[in-house]
Amino acid sequence: MILRQYLDTGPAVAASYLFGCGGKAMGAVVDPTEDVDRYLRDSEALGLPIRYVVDTHVHADHISGGRRLAEAAGAEYVLFAGAEARYPFRGVENGEVLDLGNVLAQVLHTPGHTPEHISLIVTDRTRGPEPWFVLTGHTLMVGDMGRTELASAAEDGARALFRSAERLRALPEYLEVLPGAFSGSVCGRGLSGKAASTIGFERRFNRAFSLTDEEEFVSLMLREIPPRPERAAEIRAENLGDTVVVEI
Numbered sequence: 001m002i003l004r005q006y007l008d009t010g011p012a013v014a015a016s017y018l019f020g021c022g023g024k025a026m027g028a029v030v031d032p033t034e035d036v037d038r039y040l041r042d043s044e045a046l047g048l049p050i051r052y053v054v055d056t057h058v059h060a061d062h063i064s065g066g067r068r069l070a071e072a073a074g075a076e077y078v079l080f081a082g083a084e085a086r087y088p089f090r091g092v093e094n095g096e097v098l099d100l101g102n103v104l105a106q107v108l109h110t111p112g113h114t115p116e117h118i119s120l121i122v123t124d125r126t127r128g129p130e131p132w133f134v135l136t137g138h139t140l141m142v143g144d145m146g147r148t149e150l151a152s153a154a155e156d157g158a159r160a161l162f163r164s165a166e167r168l169r170a171l172p173e174y175l176e177v178l179p180g181a182f183s184g185s186v187c188g189r190g191l192s193g194k195a196a197s198t199i200g201f202e203r204r205f206n207r208a209f210s211l212t213d214e215e216e217f218v219s220l221m222l223r224e225i226p227p228r229p230e231r232a233a234e235i236r237a238e239n240l241g242d243t244v245v246v247e248i
Contacts, residue, residue, distance in 0.1 A: 001019065005195065006018075015182060016032050019122065020048050026100040028105065033062060034064075050069070056119065056136075057116055057117040080093075084116075109164075112146065112165075113147065133177070134178070137179070138185075140209060141191050146187050147225055150228070158222060175199045187226075190207075
C-alpha cells in the first residue's frame with residue numbers, strides 16, 4: 001500500500017489523497033484540488049499510475065481538479081451514479097469495488113452533506129482480508145459531521161446524514177478515518193487539526209457521530225450552521241459542469 005495525504009489550507013481547507021498498490025502499479029486520487037500537477041509528480045515518482053480519480057461528492061467550497069487530473073493522467077473520473085453532472089463520468093453504485101491490484105476500494109453511499117456523497121472503504125490484501133481505512137470526504141470528519149444544507153434542504157440532508165452515520169458506525173472500531181476536511185473548513189464545526197482518527201474514537205468523542213437518536217441528531221445538525229462558503233452555489237454548479245455567469 002502507498003498512501004499520501006495532502007492538506008491544503010487555502011483557498012479552501014481540504015484533504016486529498018493518493019493511494020494504491022505499488023506492486024501492481026495501480027493508483028487512485030480522491031478529492032483532488034486544483035493543483036493537479038503535484039498528484040502527477042508524485043504518481044510518477046512513486047511508480048503509481050493513476051487509474052481512478054474520485055470525487056467523494058460535488059464540492060461547494062472549492063473547484064475540483066478531478067476532471068482535469070483524470071484527463072491528464074488518462075484515468076477514469078468517478079462520481080456516484082446519481083450525481084447530476086453535465087459531463088461524462090464513471091458512475092459507481094453502493095457496494096461497487098474499484099480494483100487497484102492488491103488494494104480494493106469499496107463504495108459506500110453516504111449522503112447527507114450532499115445527496116451524491118460516497119465514502120471509500122479501503123482494503124490492502126497484502127496486509128489482511130479486513131479493511132484498513134475509510135475515506136469519508138465531508139460525511140464524517142474528526143470532531144463533527146458535514147453540514148447538510150449546501151445541496152438540499154437542511155433537515156432532509158440531516159436525516160440522510162443520520163442514516164449514513166448509522167452505516168459508518170457499523171464499521172469496525174479499529175478502522176482508520178481519513179476525512180476530506182479538517183480544522184478551518186467551513187463544512188463542519190469544531191473540527192480537529194488532526195486529519196485522521198478511527199471509527200471507534202469518533203463513536204465515543206464526536207458529538208454528532210456519537211448520537212444514536214435521530215431527532216437529537218437532526219436538532220444538533222440544524223444548530224450553529226457555519227457561514228456558507230463564498231460563492232457556494234456557483235462553485236457547486238461549476239463542478240457539476242454548468243456554465244456560471246459572473247456579474248461584474
